[in-house]
Amino acid sequence: MPTKSEIATFLAASFPQSKCIVDEVGNASSTVRHLIGVDELRPGGTVSGPVLMTVADVALYVAILGEIGIVPLTVTTSLNINFLRKPAADKSIVGVCKLIKLGKTLAVGEVSLYSEGSPELVAHVVGTYAIPRK
Numbered sequence: 001m002p003t004k005s006e007i008a009t010f011l012a013a014s015f016p017q018s019k020c021i022v023d024e025v026g027n028a029s030s031t032v033r034h035l036i037g038v039d040e041l042r043p044g045g046t047v048s049g050p051v052l053m054t055v056a057d058v059a060l061y062v063a064i065l066g067e068i069g070i071v072p073l074t075v076t077t078s079l080n081i082n083f084l085r086k087p088a089a090d091k092s093i094v095g096v097c098k099l100i101k102l103g104k105t106l107a108v109g110e111v112s113l114y115s116e117g118s119p120e121l122v123a124h125v126v127g128t129y130a131i132p133r134k
Contacts, residue, residue: 036092057076091116
C-alpha cells in the first residue's frame with residue numbers, strides 16, 4: 001500500500017489547489033489538516049462550510065487510497081455533513097477519518113472535524129466513495 005509520502009505527492013500533483021496536509025494514513029484511517037487564514041473565513045469570523053467539506057472529503061479519499069492504492073478515479077458519491085459548533089478562526093481544521101466499510105466498488109467512512117487543539121467536534125461527516133472496477 002502507498003505511504004503517507006506517496007499519497008501526499010499524488011495529491012500535490014493532482015490537486016495543486018488543495019491546502020490539505022496529510023498527517024497520518026493507515027489502518028483504514030487518516031488524519032489531514034487545513035491551515036486557516038483570512039481566505040478560509042466567512043463573515044462573522046468562522047471557517048467556511050466549503051473548507052470543512054473539503055477537509056472531510058480529502059480525509060476520506062486519503063484513507064481509501066491508503067487501503068486500495070493510488071486509484072485516481074475513486075470519487076465521492078455522497079457527503080453528508082452536520083455542523084456542530086463554530087470552529088476557531090485562528091486554528092487549523094483537523095479531519096480524522098475512519099473507514100466503516102471498504103468493499104470492491106464502494107467505501108463508506110466517517111470524519112470527525114476539530115479545531116486544532118480542541119477535543120470538541122466542529123462537524124461530523126459521513127461519506128461514500130465509488131471505487132472503479134479494475
